[in-house]
Amino acid sequence: MLIREACCAAFYCQRCGQIHVHEIPYFSDARKTVLRCDTCGHEQAVLERLNGGRISVELDCVVCGENNRFVFSLKRLHSVQLEKIYCRKDHFELGYIGCRKKIEELLSFNQAEFEALHPSDGKNFIEKQRVLLGVLNRVDEMASTGCISCSCGHSDISAELHGHYIVLSCANCGSCYTLRAEKASDLAHIGRYIELLVPGMAGDR
Incomplete structure (x- = not known):
């Protein structure tokens, strides 16, 4: 055919x-x-x-x-x-x-x-997209396995994309945690656990 x-x-x-x-x-x-x-x-x-x-x-x-x-x-x-x-x-x-x-x-x-x-900000447009999607997938995996929480005791966390950053927010107290998603090192530096800190309790990480 x-x-x-x-x-x-x-x-x-x-x-x-x-x-x-x-x-x-x-x-x-x-x-x-x-x-x-x-x-x-x-x-x-x-x-x-x-x-x-x-x-x-x-x-x-x-x-x-x-x-x-x-x-x-x-x-x-x-x-x-x-x-x-x-x-x-x-x-x-x-x-x-x-x-x-x-x-x-x-x-x-x-x-x-x-x-x-962006002449001095990296040479690969596709690499930027790869890192962004890699960080988003990493966050999704961590959320699904309970590795993202807030120091207020709740685990209802939302993620929003803001340019080259991903902002995690607690639905209970509003605390935030910002992840950079622009360079390969940003993906590599994400740990095994992320905790959003309530302002005034333990400072920012």
């Missing part, structure tokens, strides 16, 4: 932060296709062919923890040049869909623009 490429998609891996360009075939015998990260093997997206010449794309967002589902017509995918895909809840950029050339041009432009704006 002849499989013709409809377009390509590039998604940030929600585990390691790398981005890879995948081909989406216009015709395929498979009803469901799982796109995985070329670096760590983590599931990036699930493509499902629907009735009426449509295809759905499901993507998880590590920032809000929710699943996003987008539906495209195959006709549209065959002609789209470039479209950015964002999380519907927090508008976090998840990736791109369109023709390979346009996607690769945009990735190159993003890298060049980042280097121009």
